[in-house]
Amino acid sequence: MKGSTRRRPTPWQWLRYSLGAKLPSELSEWVLHDTTCRTWALRQVVRSLLVISPLIVVLLIFVPGPFWIRALSALGGMLMSLIYSLGYLVETAEHRLVKAGYPAGTGAAVRQGRAVDDRSAATRQRREKMFQRMENRRR
Numbered sequence: 001m002k003g004s005t006r007r008r009p010t011p012w013q014w015l016r017y018s019l020g021a022k023l024p025s026e027l028s029e030w031v032l033h034d035t036t037c038r039t040w041a042l043r044q045v046v047r048s049l050l051v052i053s054p055l056i057v058v059l060l061i062f063v064p065g066p067f068w069i070r071a072l073s074a075l076g077g078m079l080m081s082l083i084y085s086l087g088y089l090v091e092t093a094e095h096r097l098v099k100a101g102y103p104a105g106t107g108a109a110v111r112q113g114r115a116v117d118d119r120s121a122a123t124r125q126r127r128e129k130m131f132q133r134m135e136n137r138r139r
Contacts, residue, residue, distance in 0.1 A: 018047045022099045031100035035093040036110040044092060048085035052078060 009017060009027055017023050023031060034043060056074045063070055085092075093107045 017096075018051055025101060028100040028102070031096055032102065032106070032110070035096055035107045036114070038114075040093060040107075040111070041086075041089055044089055045082065045085055048081055049078070052081045 059074050097107050
């Protein structure tokens with residue numbers, strides 16, 4: 001996938017996707033990448049913070065009362081949003097994949113496969129270093 005050009009959603013499509021809308025079928029490969037890449041959890045957290053940010057701005061600017069109360073209310077809302085977002089992180093990613101046309105469980109399987117590959121590569125690197133050190137000691 002590194003050599004291929006993956007089509008990305010437009011900003012409008014991404015905003016709708018962040019709010020839960022389905023993307024066109026030609027973007028299903030991007031949805032798979034979005035929900036299974038190394039930073040998939042961070043992407044979900046950022047998406048949830050961006051979705052709640054207009055509400056936070058409205059709370060801070062237009063609600064009457066002392067600023068410290070509005071700021072604490074905004075902080076509490078953000079924390080609750082993050083707790084909810086993190087609590088349903090895997091389910092949200094799987095739901096996005098199902099809407100993109102993938103069978104249920106695809107995200108978990110791809111992420112698990114990548115984790116195994118990463119562990120194998122790390123083990124291979126450690127073994128190579130160990131053998132290199134052993135070779136250096138023999139000289």
